[in-house]
Amino acid sequence: MASQNWIDILESAKKTALIHDGKRKIHYLFTDGKEMAEEYDLRTDELIVRKWRHKSTLGAHGQWQQEVGETLVSPVTSLDADLIKENCSNPVLVRKDTKTSFQWRIRNLPYPKEVFHVSVQPSERCIVIKTSNKKYYKKFNIPDLDRSQLPLDSSALSFTHANNTLIYKKSNEILTLEQNLMKELKKLKGSSEENVDCKTQ
Template structure:
């Protein structure tokens, strides 16, 4: 996908705005039947969460986004903290608290990934890019961890990830990877925010 195609894709979507406190939530319905939710901080204008609706759950049914409680149980989280369901104490299958957990956030100038529950020292981690898959590859020298991270922001601008745009630190059992946004990505975000700020009377708005 190119910059122009992505901008046209979201520009032509049906958008509904939900306002809740200091958060503005935009629900997109696209012509190809896909759906997306974005959450913006009203004060900073920074995107805090982006989620895509899963095609169906294990029962073959859709679960609607609940704009009142922010439930994303049946959504794929592209950006932001993952909201996990609460498990009953008698439930037998539960995600362990010691498994590595990857989260992603953005600032004005950077994309940042945090991988929690990684206790290995910083010299253990090897960071490479896979141009064929347009991804960032993380592995450890002790072969205990491997992760491939795709960067949709770069793909939407038809850009490849660059090693020299990345820096890593390790603290409190968390590996933090920071990627400096290319100018085109920042331009795309600014244009998107301006478009959302200029929503016309044809868009639907709900006060939460």
């Protein structure tokens, strides 16, 4: 997808909208068969969820991969108490954006701020979080910057100890892209909450 302008790819995708449960839900079907699903808060227009699904080489639908928001534990997994216990104690990096920044929270990592070292590696287009006690190491990219082919800027990165939150301030290019996209999404004629409720009653 990188060779073509990301905004053009978004515009050419087939989009379906649904207003439900205080959220604007958008489904994108791209020309290459990939799918993206997003959920926005209706009041604030903040992105709550973004996930992707790719087709396999045989054309079957793959599993949804979470990019923004928390992955919900499936009911099947919840039957296995041991598996849940193990998952609950492991550190988890969850992305939860705001209107002005990309944000990640690290759950289950109860160490003081001075233990954490956060850095940007522009050559590898990634952010690295590690702890001096060698209990945690995570290397990840920001897909939004990759898709728009924008550089990583270390001055945009900050780390707060409240909720172990890593904050990357959005550039003007990203803010403009998101504002323009939201204008387009609001024009989509989608089913409303009332229609959905009628079907479920």
